[in-house]
Amino acid sequence: MSGDEKTKAHVEQAKGKVKEAMGRMAGNERMTADGHADQAKGNVRQAKEDVKDTFRRH
Template sequence: MAADEKTQAKIEQAKGKVKETLGRAVGNERMTAEGRAEQSKGDMRAAKEKTKDAFHR
């Protein structure tokens, strides 16, 4: 299960980066902000998984 969460975190980070880059390219501030938010969500999920891993060792 932890691997699935880590994978999901990476996917969210990647999707967010693409959305942010695309938003900047077309001048859409909302899309840029949504992309940043998705990246942050992925970052938080990854941090949570790292914390879990630290306690389960």
């Protein structure tokens, strides 16, 4: 996984976790959903890079 993409994935995941937690504390369902979506984007980015790494090794 390239360092830049790996960093972006981790930042998106962390940002999503914080946003989701803040939304839950504030009782804001939209913020909670946005946080969950940000985490999902980070997970997809990481999975995409993992697939690329797998093909590079073979």
